[in-house]
Each structure stands twice: as C-alpha cells, then as structure tokens.
Amino acid sequence: MLAAVAALLIVACHHAExxxxxGNFEATETVVSAQTPGALLWFTPMEGQQVAPGNxxxxxxxxxxxxxxxQARAQSAAVRSRVSESGRQVEVLAVQRDxxxxxxxxTRRLFAEHAATAQQxxxxxxxxxxxxxxxxxxxxxxxxxxxxxxASDARVAQLTExxxxxxxxxxxxxxxxxxxxxxxxxxxxxxxxxxxxxxxxLTLRAYVTEPQLTQLxxxxxxxxxxxxxxxxxxxxxxxxxxxxxxxxxxxPVQTRDERADLVYAVKIWVVNRGGAxxxxxxxxxxxxxxxxx
Numbered sequence: 001m002l003a004a005v006a007a008l009l010i011v012a013c014h015h016a017e018x019x020x021x022x023g024n025f026e027a028t029e030t031v032v033s034a035q036t037p038g039a040l041l042w043f044t045p046m047e048g049q050q051v052a053p054g055n056x057x058x059x060x061x062x063x064x065x066x067x068x069x070x071q072a073r074a075q076s077a078a079v080r081s082r083v084s085e086s087g088r089q090v091e092v093l094a095v096q097r098d099x100x101x102x103x104x105x106x107t108r109r110l111f112a113e114h115a116a117t118a119q120q121x122x123x124x125x126x127x128x129x130x131x132x133x134x135x136x137x138x139x140x141x142x143x144x145x146x147x148x149x150x151a152s153d154a155r156v157a158q159l160t161e162x163x164x165x166x167x168x169x170x171x172x173x174x175x176x177x178x179x180x181x182x183x184x185x186x187x188x189x190x191x192x193x194x195x196x197x198x199x200x201x202l203t204l205r206a207y208v209t210e211p212q213l214t215q216l217x218x219x220x221x222x223x224x225x226x227x228x229x230x231x232x233x234x235x236x237x238x239x240x241x242x243x244x245x246x247x248x249x250x251x252p253v254q255t256r257d258e259r260a261d262l263v264y265a266v267k268i269w270v271v272n273r274g275g276a277x278x279x280x281x282x283x284x285x286x287x288x289x290x291x292x293x
Contacts, residue, residue: 019225019284021266023206027197027279029177034187035165036060043168043183045194051170057194058168060187065166069159076152083149086142090135097131104128174198177279197279202272204237206285207250207263216242216266216287223286224270226277233276237285241267 043058051057104124110116179194181187204224208216216239224237246262268285270277277283 020212020287021206021208021285023204023266023268023283023285025202025204025270025277025279025281025283027199027202029195029197030171030174031192031195032168032171033189034060034168034181034191034193035189036062036065036162037186037188038062038064038166039186040181040183043179043181043185043193045176045179047176047178049176050174051176051196052173053170055170056167057170060166060168062163062166065159065163069156069163072152072155072159076149076156079145079149079152082145083142086138086145090138090142093131093135093138097128097135100124100128100131168193170196172196172198199272199275199277199279202270202277202279203240204268204270204283204285206266206268206283208266209263210246212287213242213264218242220287222268223288224268224283225286226281226283228276235270235273235277237268237270239266240269 038060041059041061045051045057104121104127107116107121107124111118111121174196175198177195177197180192181194187193218239218241220239222237222239223234225232225234227233243265246264248262
C-alpha cells in the first residue's frame, strides 16, 4: 500500500510540474552597416564585447571625400565672389540709370519748349532704357550666382555629412554578437559590419493552444524555467504579446496538447540577470493562473 501511494504521489507531482508551454529565447538584434564607402582604417568590435551607446568602434577612410569637400568649398567661395560682384554691378548701373533718367526728363522738357532736338531726346531716352535693360540682365546673373552658391553650399554640407558617417558608432547599449568585417577591408554603403543586441532582457517565444489562449492576458506574470549547469533555474516573466492569428505547430516546438494542430505564439519578457539566459536557449513556461487537468 505504501509503495502504491508513493508511486501515485510521484506521478501527481510530475503531472503538476508539467509545463504549459515550451519555447526559445530571442533578442532584438540590430545590424550596424557601413554608411559611406572606403577602407576601414580601424575596426575594434569583438564578439562578446559590451558597448555603450555612442562608443566609437571604427572609422572608414574619407580622404577622397575630404578632397572633394575642399574643392567644393573653393567653388563655393568663387561663386560667392560672383554674387558680390553682380550686386556691385547692379548698384553702379542703378546710379547711372538715375543720372540718365534725369537727363532724359530734362531733355524732354527742353524738347517741349523747342530748346532741344528730337535727336537729343532719342539719345537720352535710349541711354535711359539701355541702362534699365542692363540692370535687369545683371539681376538675372546675380540670381543665377545666388543659386550656384546655394548648390555649392549644399554640396559642402552633403560631403560633410558623408564624412561624419565614416565614424562607426554603437547605436545602443548591448553585446556584440557577430562581426562581419576587419580592419583594412574596403566597405560599401549598406554592407553589414557587426550585429549587436541588448541582452539585459530577453524575449521567450512560446506557443499555446486555444484553450490556454482564453486564459492569457497581456501583463500576466508567468514562471520560466531553464536547465543551466545541471540545475533548474526558475525566473519570472511577463506576457507582452499574444498572436491574434493561429499557426500550425512549428516542428521543434511542443505544447501541453501535442495533438493540437494549431497554436498561438506568445512573447514573454524575462530579465536576464547575470547573463544566465542565452539566445536560442530552450525554456519551459508555467502559467500559474491556468486550470490544469
């Protein structure tokens, strides 16, 4: 009798401890890519290295871009000289036109009094109108020079921005998971350089059946357990996302009811104290609020 009771207790305990779901840990990974072409003058990221936001991890050679910027700045200075020269020319022509206008008006009065000839009137009028046309042409040239100056400034700003992107920075605090380049290599814009993730917390993606789904809610506290160094590590987790659409059971994933064809994905946020949890590590999930059969 005692042996039978003990056996029943062992079976009952095993059933009570049966996990509600299974899954694997994952993290939000960020791939940092080159933003400007050139050779890597130096590149320091190493797998497993912890970095802080803004840490300088590499520099791309921008000697050619620096030369182009110097040339663009020289062109910008020359164009600005054209703008100033055009402005001075407009001012000189405006003064000359004022004199010509007074001369034309005086000659017109004299012509009305028969004190000036028609030829004199035509000459002063022609000089006045010619200066007006010259001023209009000079203003067009001035506007063209202003447009060229803006284009030159934009080119200088563009090159400056490209040069600033030669600095390879850590976008967030985290751990370098993998590197894809080495010092001295020539890289192109968009080429991956290294992959990084914040491992202070991980997300466990697990799968539940429809009956379990009706008893889950966002923010629910659950228990997550993993095997580590021969010991069972149990940590708290929080449900952060529940899929709204069912999917067929993934091949490597088990659920409480292995006969279920359709399951729902669930994401559980877990604090990774001491880095005990690793990406891809399998884990069991227990939902304390679920009624067990």
